[in-house]
Amino acid sequence: MGYESSFIGLIISLIFIALTGIYPGGIIVPSYLVLFFHQPARIGGTFIAALLTYFCFKIVSYYAILFGRRRFVFMILTGGIWTMLWYKLFPAILPVSLEFRVIGWVIPGLIANNCERQGVIITLASIITVTVCSYFLGQIWYHIF
Numbered sequence: 001m002g003y004e005s006s007f008i009g010l011i012i013s014l015i016f017i018a019l020t021g022i023y024p025g026g027i028i029v030p031s032y033l034v035l036f037f038h039q040p041a042r043i044g045g046t047f048i049a050a051l052l053t054y055f056c057f058k059i060v061s062y063y064a065i066l067f068g069r070r071r072f073v074f075m076i077l078t079g080g081i082w083t084m085l086w087y088k089l090f091p092a093i094l095p096v097s098l099e100f101r102v103i104g105w106v107i108p109g110l111i112a113n114n115c116e117r118q119g120v121i122i123t124l125a126s127i128i129t130v131t132v133c134s135y136f137l138g139q140i141w142y143h144i145f
Contacts, residue, residue: 005138006031012134016126022118024126025050026110033131034138036103046103047124049082050111057116072113079109 009031013024024030036042056078060066066074083102090101102108114123 004141005034005134008138008141009034009130009134012130012137016130020126022122022126023114024130025107025114025123029107029110029127030130030134032103032107033127034134037131037135042101042103045086045101046107047111049079049086049102049108050115051120052082053079053108053112054115054120057112071116072109075113075116076106076109079107079112080105082108 010027013027013030017023017027033043033046053075057066057071057075060074083105086102111123111127118126
């Protein structure tokens with residue numbers, strides 16, 4: 001099981017968006033998360049980086065005008081900064097934390113952007129739903145073919 005589950009994740013994301021109108025953290029986020037389904041610490045680290053990005057946006061938005069493209073770019077850049085800090089500082093503080101990493105440089109920003117648009121609980125619930133469905137459909141696909 002590998003890239004097939006990513007494609008299944010894209011299809012499930014598109015179906016989920018068409019049926020509910022809710023974006024599961026962006027169309028590609030569940031496709032990336034399903035690749036790391038057996039590493040829940042990395043998924044947890046990604047969610048923490050996304051929430052830190054979201055809270056940074058909330059703080060900065062009191063002092064700066066962030067909307068549209070500026071908001072999106074701010075979220076992506078801040079998510080990338082949190083990812084970089086996670087890779088550089090966290091292992092120096094806790095050497096055991098190598099498996100507690102962030103998935104990708106863009107994924108936390110995409111999740112944070114959708115959290116800001118739809119709400120944190122709705123976004124995280126939709127990400128979990130689509131990721132789990134994609135994983136199980138990928139397992140079925142893998143065992144049939």
